[in-house]
Amino acid sequence: MKRSRKIALISMGVSTLALAACEEAKTEASIFRTVAECVQSGQFTAKQCEHAQAYAISEHDMAAPRYKTKEDCEAVAGKGQCEHLEGTRREPGTYRPGIAAFMFAASRSVYPQPLYRKAGSPGQFTTADGRRVPARIGRVTIPQSAAARPTSKIHTATRSGFGSTTRSFSTTGRS
Amino acid sequence: MERIRVRERSDWRRTAEEHGFDFHSPDGSLYWDESAYYAFTLEEIEEGLESPAAEIESMCFEVVEAACRDEAILKRLAIPERFWGYVAETWRAKHRNLYGRMDFAFDGRGPAKLYEYNADTPTSLYETAVFQWVWLEQAQAQNLIPSGSDQFNSLHERLVTAFGQMGLPPTLHLASVRSSNEDWSTTLYLADCAQQAGLATVMIDISDIGVSTDGRFTDLDDHAIQALFKLYPWEWLLREEFATHIPGAQCQMIEPAWKSVLSNKGLLALLWQRFPGHPNLLPAFFEDDPAAATVGARYVRKPLYSREGANVEILERGSRVPRVSAPGPYGEEGHIVQAYQPLPEFSGERPMCGLWMVASEPAGLGIRADSSEITGNNARYLPHIIRG
Numbered sequence: 001m002k003r004s005r006k007i008a009l010i011s012m013g014v015s016t017l018a019l020a021a022c023e024e025a026k027t028e029a030s031i032f033r034t035v036a037e038c039v040q041s042g043q044f045t046a047k048q049c050e051h052a053q054a055y056a057i058s059e060h061d062m063a064a065p066r067y068k069t070k071e072d073c074e075a076v077a078g079k080g081q082c083e084h085l086e087g088t089r090r091e092p093g094t095y096r097p098g099i100a101a102f103m104f105a106a107s108r109s110v111y112p113q114p115l116y117r118k119a120g121s122p123g124q125f126t127t128a129d130g131r132r133v134p135a136r137i138g139r140v141t142i143p144q145s146a147a148a149r150p151t152s153k154i155h156t157a158t159r160s161g162f163g164s165t166t167r168s169f170s171t172t173g174r175s
Numbered sequence: 176m177e178r179i180r181v182r183e184r185s186d187w188r189r190t191a192e193e194h195g196f197d198f199h200s201p202d203g204s205l206y207w208d209e210s211a212y213y214a215f216t217l218e219e220i221e222e223g224l225e226s227p228a229a230e231i232e233s234m235c236f237e238v239v240e241a242a243c244r245d246e247a248i249l250k251r252l253a254i255p256e257r258f259w260g261y262v263a264e265t266w267r268a269k270h271r272n273l274y275g276r277m278d279f280a281f282d283g284r285g286p287a288k289l290y291e292y293n294a295d296t297p298t299s300l301y302e303t304a305v306f307q308w309v310w311l312e313q314a315q316a317q318n319l320i321p322s323g324s325d326q327f328n329s330l331h332e333r334l335v336t337a338f339g340q341m342g343l344p345p346t347l348h349l350a351s352v353r354s355s356n357e358d359w360s361t362t363l364y365l366a367d368c369a370q371q372a373g374l375a376t377v378m379i380d381i382s383d384i385g386v387s388t389d390g391r392f393t394d395l396d397d398h399a400i401q402a403l404f405k406l407y408p409w410e411w412l413l414r415e416e417f418a419t420h421i422p423g424a425q426c427q428m429i430e431p432a433w434k435s436v437l438s439n440k441g442l443l444a445l446l447w448q449r450f451p452g453h454p455n456l457l458p459a460f461f462e463d464d465p466a467a468a469t470v471g472a473r474y475v476r477k478p479l480y481s482r483e484g485a486n487v488e489i490l491e492r493g494s495r496v497p498r499v500s501a502p503g504p505y506g507e508e509g510h511i512v513q514a515y516q517p518l519p520e521f522s523g524e525r526p527m528c529g530l531w532m533v534a535s536e537p538a539g540l541g542i543r544a545d546s547s548e549i550t551g552n553n554a555r556y557l558p559h560i561i562r563g
Contacts, residue, residue, distance in 0.1 A: 001325055002217075002220065002325050002326060002327045002328065002329065002561060003308060003311070003325060003326040003327070003328040003329055003539075004304075004308060004328060004329050004330070004331040004332040005332065007304075007305055007308055007309075007331045008371075009194070009195070009305070009364075009367050010367050010370050010371060051345070051373065054344075054345050055345045055346075055375070058344050058345045058346060058401065061399070061401070062398050062399045062401075063398075151396070151397070152393070152396060152397045152398040152399060154387040154388070154389065154391060154393060154397055154398075154399055155387055155388050155397065156385035156386065156387055156393040156397050157385070157386055157387060157388050158385060158386055159382075159383060159384065159385040159386075160382050160383075160416075161384070161386060161415060161416035161417030161420075162350075162381045162382060162384050162407070162412060162415050162416070162417050163352070163380070163381040163382030163407075163415070164382075164415050164416065165408075165411035165414065165415060166352050166381070166407070166411070167382075
């Protein structure tokens with residue numbers, strides 16, 4: 001056969017379900033330090049665990065809190081918990097806390113994301129946005145507000161630097 | 176290869192809209208046309224189109240390799256000088272490519288002749304991968320076409336597989352021009368494929384992309400764009416305000432920048448230079464090359480950058496007035512001339528065979544037919560079958 005065996009479209013032509021109004025202040029999530037720990041829990045497949053960890057690492061790059069000095073960072077995350085980030089031509093180097101664990105849920109109600117230690121609070125992790133969750137491995141109950149995708153910590157300086165050609169040609173780029 | 180008239184499915188417009196194909200009849204004119212289809216033998220597909228496309232792809236890689244070692248070639252292609260290093264770097268670092276479409280003149284008998292390679296922003300993807308496939312299934316079920324018919328069309332499966340193998344971060348951003356229904360729908364389809372490969376996707380209008388204080392691209396939520404699919408040509412991106420940020424933005428681009436060597440009509444001259452006499456190539460030269468005079472009495476003049484047939488002219492040597500021409504805004508970067516090889520004619524229409532590549536492998540066929548010798552944006556899309 002020279003053609004696709006089946007074609008299923010996830011999102012096209014299907015109206016997206018409106019999100020239910022948020023009545024519950026709490027939701028279920030799972031927290032693990034490593035993929036091995038995640039698999040061992042028996043709750044998830046290796047693929048789910050790897051996928052969640054990969055998301056968390058990606059969010060770590062985009063959303064981890066940044067500090068100018070190591071001291072500033074350690075004051076929030078604890079001694080020895082921070083990593084250095086090389087600077088670029090435009091920006092000096094910074095510090096950010098290292099990932100202590102990653103959090104997600106099977107239901108996708110929790111955005112897979114990194115968790116950080118909190119200085120002086122061994123019983124709590126924080127999300128990239130500073131929301132607190134229990135520092136326990138396995139299934140936990142967390143505030144709904146901690147389940148969202150962390151907001152990015154990068155600042156957009158300017159927009160609309162692409163797209164001028166299509167505006168001037170009043171045509172699009174297909175060929 | 177044969178053109179066969181066939182009854183339309185009575186409900187195809189509704190089926191199209193249910194499948195997200197809402198540009199089937201733009202501005203009231205006919206684009207999707209299932210009043211006929213083209214029938215091929217397996218041999219015509221495999222020997223006539225698929226093998227040549229695979230071979231030309233490897234020839235194209237030789238051209239890119241040469242261009243990345245020789246700045247004179249990048250200059251010839253009118254790629255802005257400040258991006259020569261970046262273009263070459265994306266090739267050396269083996270940035271993966273997703274797709275492209277080679278357009279052939281083919282009548283089922285003689286060797287297919289490459290008209291051009293839309294290697295960067297090919298369109299008619301969705302109608303090829305999905306709606307043509309749905310037509311085959313339904314037309315067989317309704318006994319409109321012979322049962323046991325097949326189609327050269329594994330595009331959808333291959334796109335999903337390719338997205339999974341490109342080494343992308345978990346979130347892929349997809350940008351195109353939102354005000355263009357066709358572009359935006361096509362981009363939505365690719366987002367769907369990416370999701371099926373396990374990626375999270377974010378759609379963004381090309382003009383909404385931002386740049387952060389540390390030089391990364393951002394979306395409307397101020398999240399960094401780590402990987403960007405763009406249905407927007409490289410030759411435009413490289414001439415716009417944010418172009419300077421591209422090399423340092425830590426953003427994996429799809430298509431990668433080395434594709435700008437292939438999506439350029441200069442490729443046709445470079446291919447002919449390296450592989451003169453190849454049965455699937457037409458003689459082609461840069462216009463200012465003295466050898467351009469050998470292209471023949473009747474020839475085609477194409478701008479290095481041109482889309483959907485715009486600014487393409489068919490000329491007679493010695494005459495300044497084109498026999499056939501298509502208007503458009505392109506041409507200031509230079510032209511190539513290519514030997515005249517008319518498209519075959521079937522019942523008054525001239526089909527162009529678009530051979531799709533996914534991750535550099537032949538993946539499917541889409542046919543667009545125009546009444547003009549220059550396939551333009553008024554061409555209709557017709558489905559095809561492989562006889563069982």
